[in-house]
Amino acid sequence: MAANSRLTVAVHALAWLALAQRQGRDQLTSDQVAASVNTNPVIIRRSLGDLRRAGLVSVRHGPGAGWSLARPAEEISLVQVYDAVERDPLFGMHRSEPNLECPVGKGIRPALGSIYDGAEQALRRELGRTSIADVLRQTLQVS
Amino acid sequence: MAANSRLTVAVHALAWLALAQRQGRDQLTSDQVAASVNTNPVIIRRSLGDLRRAGLVSVRHGPGAGWSLARPAEEISLVQVYDAVERDPLFGMHRSEPNLECPVGKGIRPALGSIYDGAEQALRRELGRTSIADVLRQTLQVS
């Protein structure tokens, strides 16, 4: 399918939380985050909800409530974000079971499975090299 | 979106062509490939059409027609297949432009762009390590 923007939204939200924290604003509401990402607050709550379940952010209820990083931005890597928000594997297998009478049809799925696993690990390893603090640094360099 | 199965279908077709060639059958029709993949022949023609445009397979028309590998299976790597069939980038950017008044909204897209590029390169590098001949070998090992 078309590439989704979940990782982008989650990283944007985290970078914004990191910057706000640095500026002394300890909490941001989903409305405030949505205003920067330019989307609906529910989208942000869904995304930050995933990150909360992964232990990357925490939330406070009641008046003056909002979201904040659960740990320093240096210690949140993009692979953790990726794992938190991305459910589907990178490459899909056949929609309907291939023909098991054919030697290729019979053996292709386990073979592709381990190849795809390796590719996904390579991707995750690369994402692990970058932290939210790195993203924020590069983001602010542009302006 | 949901992970698509384009790479899977294309690699399956190529592995099947490689095996058929080894068995002395120099051409396979889209019907024959579709029977192994268990899908509609048009899906196969679309996929093999992409691979033909990338120079990986060639096609013969007329009676006794069909598809064959344009080069040895050892010399077709999965990254070439990936590039041939996958159009969208791995990670999507924001659907609607982020708020450029916000420092994060302003700088996040170029920052993410280069990070995503690096991740995609790592993925492609890993896919480049495996050839269709490797896939066929692993596929036949299972049965």
Add this chain to the structure above:
DNA sequence: AGTTTCTGTAACATCCTTTGTTACAGGAGG
């Protein structure tokens, strides 16, 4: 040349995912 066989592609249906939106119950500070 004509016939046959299979490709190439348009057109359309269906299904599923993503994103956006409204609405509202519920939790937790003050």
Add this chain to the structure above:
DNA sequence: CCTCCTGTAACAAAGGATGTTACAGAAACT
């Protein structure tokens, strides 16, 4: 207890992937 904001359900809209039918066109073989 009140208020503010989260958490989530429910639904709509839009887009992509896959499957299907149909048919024009290319090329081998006679």
